[in-house]
Amino acid sequence: MLDSYSSLSRGLVEAATFPLIEAIHGRRSRRFAKGASIPNGPLAYTSTEAPEALDPTEQILLLSTVAGNTGWVNLFAHHPAYAGKLPNYTTAVGGRSFPSSAGFNTTEFFFTDDTGVYFLPTRDMTPAPTDASVDLKAWTEVHRARIVKLADGRLNIPAAMPFMEGHNTWCANVPGSTLIWPVADVAQHVILLLLYLIQNGTAIYDDVNSRQIPGLEKFGHRMNMSVAYPMTFLEQVAMTDVATETGTACYAGALMLQALGLGGWMYTGINPFVVLGASGDPAVPGLGFQFRMLEGNPLPYITGLPGVFEAHVPPHHANMEAAVRAVVARKFGKGGPFDAGQGGPYRENAAVRGSGAVIDQEAIEIATIMADYIFSTFGRFPAKAPAVFINTYLQAHRLDTGFYNTHFGPGAYLRTHAEHDRNWG
Numbered sequence: 390m391l392d393s394y395s396s397l398s399r400g401l402v403e404a405a406t407f408p409l410i411e412a413i414h415g416r417r418s419r420r421f422a423k424g425a426s427i428p429n430g431p432l433a434y435t436s437t438e439a440p441e442a443l444d445p446t447e448q449i450l451l452l453s454t455v456a457g458n459t460g461w462v463n464l465f466a467h468h469p470a471y472a473g474k475l476p477n478y479t480t481a482v483g484g485r486s487f488p489s490s491a492g493f494n495t496t497e498f499f500f501t502d503d504t505g506v507y508f509l510p511t512r513d514m515t516p517a518p519t520d521a522s523v524d525l526k527a528w529t530e531v532h533r534a535r536i537v538k539l540a541d542g543r544l545n546i547p548a549a550m551p552f553m554e555g556h557n558t559w560c561a562n563v564p565g566s567t568l569i570w571p572v573a574d575v576a577q578h579v580i581l582l583l584l585y586l587i588q589n590g591t592a593i594y595d596d597v598n599s600r601q602i603p604g605l606e607k608f609g610h611r612m613n614m615s616v617a618y619p620m621t622f623l624e625q626v627a628m629t630d631v632a633t634e635t636g637t638a639c640y641a642g643a644l645m646l647q648a649l650g651l652g653g654w655m656y657t658g659i660n661p662f663v664v665l666g667a668s669g670d671p672a673v674p675g676l677g678f679q680f681r682m683l684e685g686n687p688l689p690y691i692t693g694l695p696g697v698f699e700a701h702v703p704p705h706h707a708n709m710e711a712a713v714r715a716v717v718a719r720k721f722g723k724g725g726p727f728d729a730g731q732g733g734p735y736r737e738n739a740a741v742r743g744s745g746a747v748i749d750q751e752a753i754e755i756a757t758i759m760a761d762y763i764f765s766t767f768g769r770f771p772a773k774a775p776a777v778f779i780n781t782y783l784q785a786h787r788l789d790t791g792f793y794n795t796h797f798g799p800g801a802y803l804r805t806h807a808e809h810d811r812n813w814g
Contacts, residue, residue: 390405390522390523390524390525391405391525391526392524393524393525393526393527394525394526398444398446398812398813398814399808399811399812399813400444400446400447400649400650400805400809400812400813400814401446401447401450401525403648403650403805403808403812404447404450404645404648404649404805405525407647407648407805409644411647411803412644412645412647412648413644415647415803416643416644416646416647417654418653418654418655418656419652419653419654419788419793419802419806420560420652420653420654421434421436421560421652421788421789421792421793422436422440422560422563422565422566422652422786422787422788422789423436423438423439423440423441423565423786423787423788423789424436424438424439424440424441424563424564424565424789425559425560425563425789425792426559427559427792432792432796434791434792434795434796436789436791436792437791438789438791440563440564440565440566440786440787441565441787442502442503442565442567442787443502443565443567443651443785443786443787444813444814446529447649447651447813448502448567448785449529449530449532449533450525450529450645450649451567451569451642451645451646451649451651451785452498452500452509452532452536452567452569453486453528453529453532454486454641454642454644454645455486455498455569455571455638455639455641455642455645455783456485456486456497456498456509456511456532456569456571456638457485457486457511457528457532458483458484458485458511458514458516458517458531458532459483459484459485459486459516460483460484460516460734461482461483461484461516461732461733461734462479462481462482462483462484462492462726463484463734464476464479464492464726464741464742464745465478465479465491465492470589470590471746473744474744474745474746474747475727475741475744475745475746476588476745476746477588477720477721477727477745477746477747477748478491478492478493478581478585478588479491479492479493479720479726479727480492480493480494480495480581480716480719480720480725480726481493481494481512481513481719481726482513482515482516482724482725482726482731482733483511483512483513483514483515483516484516485511485512485638486638486641487634487637487638487640487641488633488634488637489630489634490630490633490634491581491585492726493577493578493581493630494512494513494634495512495573495574495575495577495578495581495631495634496512496571496572496573496574496631496634496635496638497509497510497511497512497571497572497574497698498510498511498569498570498571498572498638499539499569499570499572499676500567500568500569500570501543501544501562501567501568502543502566502567502568503542503543503564503565504541504542505538505539505540505541505542505543506538506539506540506542506543506544506676507536507537507538507539508536508537508539508697508698509532509535509536509537510535510537511532511535513719513724514535515724515731515732516732517531537697539676539697543562543564544562544568544664544675544676545672545673545674545675546561546562546659546660546663546664546673546675547673548561548562551660551663552659552660552663552668552673553658553659553660553663554658554659556658557656557658557659561656561658561659561782561784562659562784563786565786565787566653566784566785566786567784567785567786568782568783568784569639569642569782569783569784569785570664570779570781570782570783571634571635571638571639571779571781572635572665572698572777572778572779573631573634573635573777573778573779574698574700574701574776574777575624575627575628575631575700575771575774575775575776575777575778576692576700576701576702576712576770576771576776576777577700577701577712577716578627578630578631579623579624579627579770579771579774580701580712580713580716580756580760581716582623582626582627583623583713583756583759583760584713584716584717584748584752584756586617586618586623587611587612587752587755587756588746588748588752590611590612590613591612591613591614591616591617591618592605592612592614592617592618592755592759593617593618593619593620593623593759594614594617594618594619594620595620595762595766596619596620596621596622597620597621597767597772597773598766601614601617602758602759602762603762604758604762605755605758605759608751608755611751612755620763620772621772621773624771624772624773624774625774627771627774628774628778631778632778632780632781635778635779635780635781636655636780636781639655639781639782639783640655642655642783642785643655643783646785647803647805648805649785649805649809650788650803650804650805650806650807650808650809650812650813651785651786651787651788651806651809652785652786652787652788652789652802652806653783653784653785653786654783654784655781655782655783655784656781656782656784657780657781657782659782661779661780662675662688662689662691663675664676664779665678665680665691665777665779666678666679666680666691666694667680667689667691676694677694678691678692678693678694678698678777679691679692679693679694679695679704680692683768683769688775690769690775690776691775691776691777692704692705692776692777693705693776693777698777700776700777701713701715701716702764702769702770702776703764708761709757709760709761709763709764709770710753710757710760710761712760712770713753713756713757713760714753717748717753720745720748721745721747721748726742726745727742727743727745728742729742729743787809787810788802788806788809790802790806790807
């Protein structure tokens, strides 16, 4: 695992050998970074140490743990109704360090530190060749090469409400820290769920207006509408799926914090609209995602950052049919999980990948009818869920152990925290 490094820090060796059970048992939110201050109250304390950035090696190891591609995804092996074909749910060829419902993988990652704001795309990353061993340096460097810098300097998130929750104003996105957040394309996820329903013989109905979706009645030969899903329930499923995906990604990083000896925690107390770019304050532009305000809805409808992260909705796609076709192309196009020319984990990759059940033109037409109906009826897609979802953040920083020594008894931090600065230099 470590043979490719020309020199090894004690911190890297510790991280590579740290026990999983100890990471699980020792995981705590340790919010007090070097340079922090709690001005009053029973835990008042002002750090005597200056803020200090993460070591570059530990930072990329953390980023790779949160967002990293870990090899080929395993396709769904069987469905009795698919007549010898593989279920076509999977949408990415690579597995990552966290699970994704049905292998949809609609999430990408952003992060910020003192040097800038960055994008780390991994959802459509083709796995690097491997003999099943882990070359940690090669793995992290492949991910480092994918990082795209979006702006200089730390992302401006004012340390005040309503930009962040009051209990985080003293500790969130502080100097020296690395702040990571996943962003999910919920619109794409809903399209994938619509295709899933179609492949399994049903669809949705509009439970908001208590009516069937016009145009679906002609597909009775393949659609059993008596078991159709309520539209809002399907959107709840999508939100649950992406919340699980983004949460487990951050949790993987939280476990790595213990092995690295870094302070930090995963949390939700930063305003997602501020981060994406819908704060309403020109001085706080966030990432600059496009959004619009819809009549009757107090929350911004955010759709994407052009050229970086674009949800599968207009204006980033010409119309909903184009968005549906883009999702199908992601599955069956060049480099996708059902591209017979793609590599993979199987002894006969071409035969396995080529046996995925086809999403035919009629299925695309049905999905487009439903997606068009939602977009035209509600002026947005999805109807009630956001097109772009952000909720969970992971922060990493160098811990000020003096705070814990002052206010806690023994065991407030792990040996990796106690030895961090000596181990990482």
